[in-house]
Amino acid sequence: MTNQKQIARDLGVSVATVSNALAGKGRVSADVVELVTARAQQLGYVPSPAARALKTGRSGILGLVMPDITMQAFPEFAQGMEAEADKSGFGVLIANARGHEEGQTKAIQQLIQRGVDGIVLIPLRGTTPDLPFSVPVAIVSTQNDQRNTVSANHCQGGELAAKALLDLGHRNFLLLGEDTRSQVQADRISGMIDMIKRSSETLAVSYDVRWITDGFPDLLEMQRNGVTGVLTVSDLLSLRVVTEAAMLDIKCPKDFSVIGFDDLPFAKVVRPTLSTITPDVTEISSRAIAYLSAAIRQDEHLPKPVAVEMALCLRESVASAKPAARH
Amino acid sequence: MTNQKQIARDLGVSVATVSNALAGKGRVSADVVELVTARAQQLGYVPSPAARALKTGRSGILGLVMPDITMQAFPEFAQGMEAEADKSGFGVLIANARGHEEGQTKAIQQLIQRGVDGIVLIPLRGTTPDLPFSVPVAIVSTQNDQRNTVSANHCQGGELAAKALLDLGHRNFLLLGEDTRSQVQADRISGMIDMIKRSSETLAVSYDVRWITDGFPDLLEMQRNGVTGVLTVSDLLSLRVVTEAAMLDIKCPKDFSVIGFDDLPFAKVVRPTLSTITPDVTEISSRAIAYLSAAIRQDEHLPKPVAVEMALCLRESVASAKPAARH
DNA sequence: TTGAAAGCGATACCAT
DNA sequence: ATGGTATCGCTTTCAA
Numbered sequence: 001m002t003n004q005k006q007i008a009r010d011l012g013v014s015v016a017t018v019s020n021a022l023a024g025k026g027r028v029s030a031d032v033v034e035l036v037t038a039r040a041q042q043l044g045y046v047p048s049p050a051a052r053a054l055k056t057g058r059s060g061i062l063g064l065v066m067p068d069i070t071m072q073a074f075p076e077f078a079q080g081m082e083a084e085a086d087k088s089g090f091g092v093l094i095a096n097a098r099g100h101e102e103g104q105t106k107a108i109q110q111l112i113q114r115g116v117d118g119i120v121l122i123p124l125r126g127t128t129p130d131l132p133f134s135v136p137v138a139i140v141s142t143q144n145d146q147r148n149t150v151s152a153n154h155c156q157g158g159e160l161a162a163k164a165l166l167d168l169g170h171r172n173f174l175l176l177g178e179d180t181r182s183q184v185q186a187d188r189i190s191g192m193i194d195m196i197k198r199s200s201e202t203l204a205v206s207y208d209v210r211w212i213t214d215g216f217p218d219l220l221e222m223q224r225n226g227v228t229g230v231l232t233v234s235d236l237l238s239l240r241v242v243t244e245a246a247m248l249d250i251k252c253p254k255d256f257s258v259i260g261f262d263d264l265p266f267a268k269v270v271r272p273t274l275s276t277i278t279p280d281v282t283e284i285s286s287r288a289i290a291y292l293s294a295a296i297r298q299d300e301h302l303p304k305p306v307a308v309e310m311a312l313c314l315r316e317s318v319a320s321a322k323p324a325a326r327h
Numbered sequence: 328m329t330n331q332k333q334i335a336r337d338l339g340v341s342v343a344t345v346s347n348a349l350a351g352k353g354r355v356s357a358d359v360v361e362l363v364t365a366r367a368q369q370l371g372y373v374p375s376p377a378a379r380a381l382k383t384g385r386s387g388i389l390g391l392v393m394p395d396i397t398m399q400a401f402p403e404f405a406q407g408m409e410a411e412a413d414k415s416g417f418g419v420l421i422a423n424a425r426g427h428e429e430g431q432t433k434a435i436q437q438l439i440q441r442g443v444d445g446i447v448l449i450p451l452r453g454t455t456p457d458l459p460f461s462v463p464v465a466i467v468s469t470q471n472d473q474r475n476t477v478s479a480n481h482c483q484g485g486e487l488a489a490k491a492l493l494d495l496g497h498r499n500f501l502l503l504g505e506d507t508r509s510q511v512q513a514d515r516i517s518g519m520i521d522m523i524k525r526s527s528e529t530l531a532v533s534y535d536v537r538w539i540t541d542g543f544p545d546l547l548e549m550q551r552n553g554v555t556g557v558l559t560v561s562d563l564l565s566l567r568v569v570t571e572a573a574m575l576d577i578k579c580p581k582d583f584s585v586i587g588f589d590d591l592p593f594a595k596v597v598r599p600t601l602s603t604i605t606p607d608v609t610e611i612s613s614r615a616i617a618y619l620s621a622a623i624r625q626d627e628h629l630p631k632p633v634a635v636e637m638a639l640c641l642r643e644s645v646a647s648a649k650p651a652a653r654h
Numbered sequence: 655t656t657g658a659a660a661g662c663g664a665t666a667c668c669a670t
Numbered sequence: 671a672t673g674g675t676a677t678c679g680c681t682t683t684c685a686a
Contacts, residue, residue: 001461001679003678003679003680004679004680005679005680013656013657014656014657014658015657015658015679015680015681016656016657016658016659016681016682017655017656017657019679019680019681019682020655020656020681020682023681027655027656028655028656029655029656032655032656046439046440046461047440047679047680048381048442048678048679048680049380049386049440049441049442050377050378050380050381050386050442050678050679050680051377051381051662051678051679051680051681052679052680052681053376053377053380053662053680054375054377054378054381054661054662054663054664054678054679054680055661055662055679055680055681055682056662056680056681057662059376059377060441061420061441072592074402075401075402078405078421079423082421082422082423083423083425086437091420091422091437091438091441092420092421093388093418093419093420093421094405094409094419094420094421095409095418096406096409096410098410110413110418111418112373113373113374113376114376114387114388114418115375115376115377134328134373236592236593236596239593239596239597240596240597240598243569243570243573243597243598243599244598246570246573246598247598247599264593265399265563266563266566266591266593269563269566269567270566270567270570270597271567271570271571271573271574272570272574328663330662330663330664331663331664332663332664340672340673341672341673341674342663342664342665342673342674343665343666343672343673343674343675344671344672344673345664346663346664346665346666347665347666347671347672349664350665354671354672355671355672356671356672359671359672374663374664375662375663375664377662377663377664378662378663378664378665378678379663379664379665380664380678381662381663381664381677381678381679381680382663382664382665382666382677382678383664383665383678384678655686656685656686657684657685657686658683658684658685658686659682659683659684659685660681660682660683660684661680661681661682661683662679662680662681663678664677664678665676665677665678666675666676666677667674667675667676667677668673668674668675668676669672669673669674669675670671670672670673670674
């Protein structure tokens with residue numbers, strides 16, 4: 001591989017000059033800069049990241065720890081992360097917690113051993129990993145998590161979902177979660193409940209919370225109870241509800257409306273297309289990286305924790321409640 | 328950060344001894360090894376990857392270039408890649424081609440600038456990127472691609488899907504693709520066709536190939552034509568077919584059977600659960616990495632290109648063809 | 655404006 | 671078995 005020494009020799013200048021010329025810090029005459037960059041180009045010079053890292057103490061690499069790479073919203077998040085990191089000149093090294101706490105700890109250790117400058121951690125549900133002192137960590141969790149650095153505003157997302165159905169005339173709700181240990185899901189559900197309770201002062205509303213770890217709810221019973229609004233914590237659950245219902249000849253959106261979370265790739269494809277609460281992945285990624293950047297350059301003032309607003313995306317899976325369907 | 332020099336000073340030995348002790352190459356007395364490792368442990372010593380990379384010329388990092396991170400099978404593949412790379416002591420740096428060829432080229436360049444030892448490339452459909460000379464690249468495409476290093480055997484997968492439905496008595500097929508430019512999809516479809524044609528010597532069979540870029544097929548017409556077997560190139564398409572059909576009161580698997588590809592996460596969740604042809608992601612990843620490992624250590628004999636067998640996974644979306652439904 | 659030289663931390667060769 | 675030291679490629683300080 002071609003290096004600065006070779007360029008220096010070719011041009012009869014010193015490596016220091018080559019380095020300065022390439023760094024563009026203006027210590028060198030324009031002519032020399034011209035010459036050096038031209039020759040560098042010619043030789044296809046690529047600076048050695050190892051040497052630079054050794055000298056500067058920074059690798060320019062961030063680590064991304066996911067609870068389980070097959071987690072639903074991972075692709076979008078990894079994509080957002082990569083794009084935003086790239087804007088700030090960072091590369092992204094991925095690590096997988098493999099679904100358990102030891103894996104998570106190991107993933108963090110490994111990233112450190114690989115010399116990352118900082119880590120973005122999406123914690124496993126229900127765990128509070130002990131963080132390393134050696135590199136800054138940005139935690140993407142939920143606003144109710146003590147150590148949260150940035151997250152979507154899951155409560156507000158839940159409120160948004162509930163409000164959308166309330167506004168369409170729905171009064172009786174099924175709230176569907178998957179895993180009670182997930183703080184994210186708990187926040188989404190609590191947002192939904194808040195909004196429904198708030199409207200109960202002026203309206204006759206009801207809701208029932210179910211977690212599928214206790215078994216999938218009986219949709220026929222749900223219908224008998226006059227439920228027309230289903231709010232789930234994930235598009236995957238929405239998909240399950242819609243298709244299970246179809247097998248019982250309960251049709252969405254004719255018989256009930258449903259809103260999920262995360263705008264997973266299939267949501268636009270399945271019929272009916274699924275309404276969803278979408279996180280602003282770009283904004284979340286960009287803030288996580290801004291936090292790490294600040295921490296890495298040892299800024300005094302680190303960005304305060306924030307919860308990024310979620311947005312409602314209405315598709316075919318919601319419709320107005322028919323008067324007949326109301327209590 | 329603590330380094331070898333510090334350990335050497337603490338123990339009154341030389342850095343060379345520390346390095347040798349830690350490397351465990353047996354040049355040092357057992358006592359000293361003991362001492363050194365103990366002190367290293369105490370101080371939480373982590374070797375500097377930058378220094379090691381500079382000296383050895385290897386970063387221990389592989390790059391993974393995806394066509395578009397939101398591509399359907401990405402999470403599984405990234406996970407498999409990361410796990411297999413980890414086994415061989417490599418880290419994985421992700422890069423996103425962002426759906427276009429320039430992005431793909433840029434992604435490759437960037438990984439090189441970050442000092443990766445090798446690259447796993449999943450090419451964008453219909454592109455033949457020019458590869459760098461500086462690092463080895465393993466291409467994961469399809470067996471009909473000249474430069475393929477390892478891939479799933481998409482043809483065989485297509486045959487498997489067709490055979491499964493033929494065996495269940497289906498005779499009239501709709502083959503559904505998404506994008507004609509995709510070599511992977513072309514191979515899957517051609518495998519299906521091969522199998523159907525082969526059986527046409529003894530059976531009365533028919534098939535119709537459609538690409539959804541030409542519009543989504545008319546499922547009512549399909550039913551009128553007596554089609555009971557639907558083979559798609561992706562579970563996402565299967566999902567669309569099943570749910571679009573449900574809206575027309577054409578039920579799967581009562582009225583037709585469907586098999587897709589890739590075993591996407593929702594396939595087990597939607598009702599009916601979707602039958603699919605699954606790639607052996609672990610095997611593919613492991614072979615890609617074996618290839619790169621060999622290329623990196625400049626082995627004479629690089630592994631030959633291989634196509635890894637795909638497997639059939641039968642779920643609720645297929646059933647025997649009812650005699651009445653046959654021609 | 656340019657150059658010489660000192661490191662960054664680990665490795666490996668050559669002495670001892 | 672152990673130590674001294676040159677080296678990897680780059681950045682940065684200090685001199686010229």
